[in-house]
Structure formats: structure tokens, C-alpha cells
Amino acid sequence: MKLVLIVLGILSGTLAFAQRPKNATLDSLKSEKDPVQLQSKLKKLESGSEADIFTLLSFYQSNPAKSDSLVELAVKRFPKGTIACNMAINRLNAEKDGPTQERMLAQMEKDFPGADLDMAYYSVAYTYTQARNKPKLLSYLKKVKSPLFKPTAVHSVASTIAAYDSKEAEQLITQELASIREVTNLTDTSARALNHLKNSTNGLLGLYSEILAKNGNYEKAYTYLHEVYISSERKSPALIKNYGLLLSKRGNYQEAFPLLEKTVTSGLADSTVRAELASIYKKLYPGKNEKEYLASLDQKLTSKYETEAAKLMINEPAPSFIVTDASGKQVSLADFKGKTIVLDFWATWCGPCKASFPAMQMVVNKYKQDPQVKFLFIHTWERQGNPTAEAQEYLKANHYDLDLYMDIKNAKTKRNEAVSAFQVNGIPAKFVIDGKGRIRYKLTGFSGGNEAAVSELSAMINSAKANQ
Template identity: 45%
Template sequence: MRKIILLTPILLIGLSGYSQQEVPAYKASLDSLKIFIDPLKKEAILERLVKNHPRDSFDQYRATLVDNFVIAKNSAKALFHFNQIAETARIMYVGSVATGIMAFDLKAAENLVEQELSNSTNAPEDRQFLLHLYSQVMAKQGDYKKAFAAIKECYEHAVRKTTGLTAEYYYLMSKTGGYKEALPELEKAVLAGLADDNYKAELKSAYAKVNPGKDSNAYLAALISQFEGKYRTAIAAKMLDEQAPNFNVTDIKGKKVSLSDFKGKVVVLDFWATWCGPCKKSLPAMQMLVNKYRKDPNVKFLFIHTWETVSDPTSDAVNYLLTHKLDLPLYMDLKNPDTKKNPAVSSFGVDGIPAKFVIDGSGKIRFKASGLVLPDEAAVEELSTMIDLSR
């Protein structure tokens, strides 16, 4: 089953058919849609462009406007523009839209996913994705019967039953009374590091119902201790001893920094980009991690934007962090105009992002991590252990 993340795209649009006088104004209007301004002003620009240029598709710009209205907590406008997407498959955006709206308007999120589920032309994998999403919305609402019904269909038809999907299935099974069958699977989720506080609370509840009179607090504490011991050992086995390149990046004011500036400190690098869905999905967990170590002067974080696809990547990256209320130390790895390569990410031999590196105080790479780790608590646990082992 696939998880689809909303990108903030830049539409590459053909300008043939416009006069030399019209093109600059048209491009200026398009450029104004790339930055975060008052979404109502952006809406006015977009509707004017749609009216004046009916031959062109503005689906991806409209998707960006949807994202802006979600951030502004205007679910009505967000859903209006989502439903105006005509030529691009809406399944590309529904996950991010529903997840964003879920934070402030659960009923709107429910209506959105139900609307998309009612589409009889959905491919089987798209229905799987939507069912999974619907179960999350309904669980957030506290309607565990509907949530379990959706996850049950999703789980039973899943080609690959991932550990995360399995944990969600048995969590909701327990929530709807299936304590005995769910208990061993919830236990596995804790031992695999996939259980957040809600899962742990449900495990305790299921244990108490299946084993009346026994100490559920001691039971959970023993499981967590077992997990932490095995987990730390497993992470330590991945420890590296590679010299890190003395890379150079710039902060958002243009000041150049290099690895040597952080001598004696553990440095965490996160190579990311605004066009990268998994990168953006991982940032809330990284914010949790930054907050955890904020008062530790011996741990430094560099969020390095790279592989840019827009003409002003610094503004693009700053706007993304600001509009998503992320307070992360941002650095830019800008493309070299001669080599056409981004030097910092190239020096680490990265072939995909997000890519994270944990470097110790002597400049040695101790850990590498790539891809997206979910849930957020599992990502924080993983990187926290790497940081502590690198001291």
C-alpha cells in the first residue's frame, strides 16, 4: 500500500501562443503563486489566470493553494479548490489534505475521504490507501467501530502487511473489544519500537482485561526495558567509523559554515528539499528531536536544503518552514553553476533524500539514515540513540 504525500509543486507550463508583451506579466503572476502570501490574495490571482488563460491547466498551482488554505485552517476553501483539480489525479493530494485538515476540522476530513472512497473508478491500491486514511480519521474522532471496519478491509486485502499496518489493525481491534487476540500483537509493537503513548495505554488496558489482578504498569515497564536494551544494541551494531568531508553550506543570511566550525560537538545533518514528500513528512519528528536537545550545547543540527528545483530555493525553503511552523536551523547547499552539482550532498555520496548523518566531535561519521521512519516517536527514538552513542 502506498502513502502519498502532497508536494508543493512548480508547474512547468507552455507559454507558446502568448505575445512577448503578455509573457512577463503571465510569468510574474505564476511566480506570485509559488510563495506564501495571504491565500485569499493568491486565490484571486489564480482565478484571474484561469479566466484569462482557459487553455492552460492550473491543477498543480491549485494544489499548492489547497495546501495554503489547510495551513490557514480554512477547510471550506481548501476543499473547494481540491475539488477544482480537474486533470491531475486527486489521489496524489488527498492524503496530505486530509491529514492537514484533520488537525482542526475532523468532520471535513471525514467528508473528504468518504467522497474519494465513493469514486468507483479508484484503483485497488488507491482504495487501500483511502481506507487506511479513513481509519485514521475515524480513530481521531473516537469512532473506533468505523475505524476498525476500514482498517480491517484494508488489512485483509493488503498485498504486504507491514509492521506498522499490523500494529494499527490490532490496536483498533483492541479498541473494539478484541483484547485477547490483539494483546500479543500490541506487545510486538512495543518491542519493535512502533508504539506511541496511545498504543502503550491500550496495551495496558488489554493486559488488565485479559489478566485481571495483575500489575499492568510493571508489565509495560518490563517490555519497554526489554525493547530499549535490544534496540540500543541493534543501533550500536550499525555504528560506522568514516571520516566526514569538511563540507561547506550557507545559512539563510549567506554566512558560510563548515564541519570544522562544530569541532567537539555531535552534528546531525538532514539533507532535504521542499519538493520531496518523505523529507517534509519527516520534519515534524525532526522538530521533536531538535526540541529535545535544544538546551544541549554539544549537539548541533543542520537542516540542509539541496537539489533545488526553483530559481530562489532559499526563499522557497524559508517559506516552507515558516508556513508549517517549523523552527529548524536551515542551511543551503546551492547548486554550483559550473558543475551543476550541489557540493555538500555530493561530497557525502548521497543518492536519495531524506538522508541523515550523525557525526561525532572528531569529525567521524558514526551513523547514516535514509528514508522516512514512522511513527514520529520511532524516528526520534532512533536518532536519539544514535546521538547518544556518538558522544
């Protein structure tokens, strides 16, 4: 299924700002009630053009086995086509060695002349960004041409570079901001593209402000973030948090206080926010106890998620599943009878999965002494030839103490059986299962905020334990 997602994802990104026509063929397939007619239409499309196969991929996007077979068919029938090109980009993205990626890219330039390879150029640039190879990363980042994708690529590279070369990160950001201004001056730029570029500008300004703040230049950081804050119709939690912190640094305590309080009560605070809010509270309310104040906010957060957990609770039988631990030993649902278990389906290529791990480590630590709660971090939808080694390496490199299990693709069915049994369509996907083998909660994705994630999942675990 992940093969299909990269194909559809890249195509979607390429066409995101074009005026895409309504796909009448896909609508016809979805509305067809006669199974005989439906199969006839599907078979005809399967032997049609590459565009027809794209339509089928959209239709079968929740059927991993069929989707993957369609991708294989398209690559075989259209070896120089868009799907074949996107699959080559997918393979390059999965590679971690810069020189190997460069060789793959050189071959792609020969195999797909004139194709949009911006994603591949960015991937190589990012690999060299992590390797701290400045000449190489700048060389490949320069090859990214799309004015709509380039800001995203620059943001990603600059945010990584900032950890070891803040001056270079600042330069990349200011150069890209100048390029965006040139694009927005074009008369033929669509309203949708302009809105995207506005968001890209705000993202780059926000990152620039973070870099300045880390270097202690709070006043200049505030200047840039203030521009973002007043121009943003929808203010993200990160924007509210960072703006509140900068207001506090400037001594604007009355303005900063409600923003940082909201960050805490939303479960999105970190130790820096909590310390700053406590400091402001002491200044605004001398004589009052800031620890009691923060404790009251924590209690509100806990109560909020307990109430939400009660509303979200379900009662479905968990499907039987088999996964293997890191040593290759098979385990099944029956092995955890009587325990509340948390399944976390993830993959090393999944950004949101990895972003959720700091919070998940916090939850694991919280229940470490509870023998009735067990966590299974199940790696699935692999893209590498040795997914077990890759998953182990990732966890070790990032110092995560998480119990690893593997859901390797079945060679016969071409499915990852465990994730398919739970009918997962996207990861990260989490399931809280009680001691009687009943699914009590389902969670998909990760929206950020470690405290919020810990509070939410803790409420669900406690509820599942109490109701089994």
C-alpha cells in the same frame, strides 16, 4: 536537482499506469564503454527532441548542475512543451498565496492548452484547504480529473480538513469512494490501475475510520478499518496500530494485545498506544506490573537498534563543507572538531523531511545537555527566492527549536555545495560524524515512527561517541 525531480516526477506520475516502452536509448547510454562514443551520443540527444532531453534527464539525474542546465535548455527550446509546463507547475507549487496561484494557473491554462494540470489544480485546492476557504478548495479539487490521481488529492485535502470540519472531510471521502467504484467497474482498467485504486480505497477508508474514531464512533470506525485490515496483503504499521486500538475499544483485548505490543517493539508507538497497552496488560495479567512490562519492551527496542547500529557503522572521512547559520556566519567541519555532529539536510518543500522533525526534536531534546553532541539542520536545494526567511518561518510556525544552517546554491557553479560534497541524491539525508571528522552513519528518507527514529539515531550517536 530538485527542478529535475519535479519534471521527472510529474512525468512518472502521468505515465505510471500506461504501458511504457523500454527506453533503448537510455540503456544504450548506460552501457556505452567508449567515452568518445558516449559524448557523441549525448551531444546528439541534447540537440534532439524534447523526448531526447527527457532521456538525458534520466541519465543525468545524479548530476544536479547538468540536469538543471538541461531543464533550462528544454524550456528555452520547447516553451510550450511538457518540461516547460511541469516547471510552471513547480513554480505554482512553491507559491503559498491562493490568489497568486490562481493567477499563475490562469496563465498556464492559456500557455499550455490541453495539458494535464491536475497537479496544479490540486496545489491550489490544498492552499485553500489550509486557508479554510471551503468554496475555493472544493472548486479546484473538482477540476482534478484523473481517476488515478484524484483519490490521492482527496485523501490529502480530507486529512487536512478533518482537523476543522470532519463532516466535510467525511463527505469528500464517501463521494470519492463512490467514484472509485465507478472506475473499477470499467472493463478496460488495467490490473496495475486496479491495484492502485484498491490501495487508494483502503487509504480513504482508513482515513474515514480515523475521523470516526476521533469523534468517538468506535464501532463504525472498526467496521470500515476491519474491511481494510482483512483485504490488505501487506499491513502497514499504522494499520496495525489503528486496528489494535479499535479492537481494544471494542473489548477485544486478546486480539488487540499482540498488535499493540508489536507497535511498541517496532518503535512506532505514541502515548495513546502505550497507555492502551498498559491498560490491556492490567486486564489480561492482574497483579503484574504494567510499568515493568513496558520498560522491558523499551529495553528490547534499545537493544535492537544498538545491534543494528553496530552492523551499519562505517568509517569514511567527512568532506570539507561550509554552511552559514541563520545570521549569515560561515561555519565549517573544523568548527566542530572533537564533537559528534549530526547533519540533517532538508528543505521546506520536502514532505518526508518535515515529517521527521517531531522525532528529530525529540532527539535534540534528549542530547540538549550533552556539549559533545551538535545538530546542524541544513536547508538545501532551495526553491524560493528567500530560503533563509522561509526556513526560519517554517521552524518558528511549527515551534521547532532546531539549529538552522543554510546551504545556498552557488551562483557560479549552480550547486548547493555542502549537499553536493556529501553526494546526496535525496533528502532528508542525515550523517553522523564523530569527533575526528569521520562519517560513521548515513541515513536517507523517513519511514515514520517517532520512537523508532529516536531509538535508531540515539544508538548511532552513542556508538559514534564511543568509537571515536
